[in-house]
Amino acid sequence: MSDADKWNTRYRDAQVGDGRPVQVLSDYAHLLPSHGTALDLACGLGANALLLAARGLDTVAWDISPVAIDKLNAHARGHDLPLAAEVRDLTLHGLPEHHFNVIVVGRYLERRLCPAIAAALKPGGLLYYQTWTRAQVSEHGPGNPAFRLACNELLHLFAELDVIAYREEDTLGDTARGLRNEAYLVAQRPVV
Secondary structure: OOHHHHHHHHHOOOOOOOOOOOHHHHHOHHHOOOOOEEEEEOOOOOHHHHHHHHOOOEEEEEEOOHHHHHHHHHHHHHOOOOEEEEEOOOOOOOOOOOOEEEEEEEOOOOHHHHHHHHHHEEEEEEEEEEEEEOOOOOOOOOOOHHHOEOOOHHHHHOOOOEEEEEEEOOOOOOOOOOOOOEEEEEEEOOOO
């Protein structure tokens, strides 16, 4: 089964609007610019894209699943949102350099793309990134450790960006509370 087929199966019975944006975007939405261009990378059914578009950003959403993209485009048209979703295999297509004011990546990890993601930000642009870590307290997320971050890896993958916020709580303390199984980052491309 191809990656597209796997995700098409997952999204076939799901509805746009049922999901929530990743926590990093919800927690730091107040940092979003009032206008500009935004990208929701590996968007799925577009919960992040919907938040970005509702905030007035011209939003592009990319995913490998035609099912998810068709549903998201129909929803955006029906709600008159500035959102264009596109089927895109991120491992085959590059990202335009210095193009986006905001990029959001939620629960997707392809390390080879990280330099291109950083380069796709305009000077002053913001990256919101949240994905799974190897230090986990539950079975949520991918079973393959290759799709999980090592300790502090997210900081190293985007070392050329200025860190605004970072959170990775690992297995410390009361594991029933806080951000577990994931790390998140808000970072900015330097202006100069």
